[in-house]
Amino acid sequence: xxxxxxxxxxxxxAEGNPLTVKCTYSVSGNPYLFWYVQYxxxxxxxxxxxxxxDNLVKGSYGFEAEFNKSxxxxxxxxxxxLVSGSALYFCAVRDTSGGGADGLTFxxxxxxxxxx
Amino acid sequence: DTEVxxxxxHLVMGMTNKKSLKCEQHMGHRAMYWYKQKAKKPPExxxxxxxEKLSINESVPSRFSPxxxxxxxxxxHLHALQPEDSALYLCASSPxxxxxxxxxxxxxxxxxxxxx
Numbered sequence: 001x002x003x004x005x006x007x008x009x010x011x012x013x014a015e016g017n018p019l020t021v022k023c024t025y026s027v028s029g030n031p032y033l034f035w036y037v038q039y040x041x042x043x044x045x046x047x048x049x050x051x052x053x054d055n056l057v058k059g060s061y062g063f064e065a066e067f068n069k070s071x072x073x074x075x076x077x078x079x080x081x082l083v084s085g086s087a088l089y090f091c092a093v094r095d096t097s098g099g100g101a102d103g104l105t106f107x108x109x110x111x112x113x114x115x116x
Numbered sequence: 117d118t119e120v121x122x123x124x125x126h127l128v129m130g131m132t133n134k135k136s137l138k139c140e141q142h143m144g145h146r147a148m149y150w151y152k153q154k155a156k157k158p159p160e161x162x163x164x165x166x167x168e169k170l171s172i173n174e175s176v177p178s179r180f181s182p183x184x185x186x187x188x189x190x191x192x193h194l195h196a197l198q199p200e201d202s203a204l205y206l207c208a209s210s211p212x213x214x215x216x217x218x219x220x221x222x223x224x225x226x227x228x229x230x231x232x
Contacts, residue, residue: 034220037184043206043223088159103149104221
């Protein structure tokens with residue numbers, strides 16, 4: 001079975017400072033990892049994904065994420081936070097070992113609050 | 117057209133009512149999904165359609181009945197729901213069944229369902 005853990009319910013960052021939202025995963029096969037953002041009363045917006053290749057993945061709105069196989073982590077990062085980025089962030093995984101649902105398995109989500 | 121649309125945005129229904137949720141995409145995607153999201157929780161997969169055929173049903177109660185009339189449209193028929201079924205229902209689509217595990221899913225804004 002596949003699973004995702006987001007250890008922080010909430011992350012507070014001052015505008016202009018760097019931010020990190022943590023994610024660790026557990027899969028049987030190779031992981032395909034995704035980050036999504038959800039604004040209040042909205043659907044999920046895709047930010048970036050890791051499939052294979054470079055461990056540093058760049059995505060939308062200046063976000064990037066670093067895949068670390070030894071630590072089974074896929075932390076989301078941004079060099080300089082913007083107030084408009086305050087939202088709920090979900091890490092998700094899809095396992096390549098087969099036998100599971102084709103849908104995504106999501107972490108519980110992390111509220112990112114960026115203070116002016 | 118690069119979006120997934122869902123109607124209605126809000127729905128209030130009694131436990132004896134029959135209603136339907138509608139999802140539409142015109143991106144040529146051949147996989148479509150229904151997720152259920154409770155407040156402050158991650159989305160949970162309900163159904164997956166691949167090339168208009170139901171491929172995954174995550175043990176969802178029969179009071180939820182999905183339908184995929186064509187490649188652009190996905191419905192969720194609701195009957196005899198319970199108050200605990202109140203949630204945000206999200207539809208998503210993904211480009212192609214064969215490349216499913218590589219592709220991100222595109223989410224609609226959701227239907228906020230309240231069951232009285």
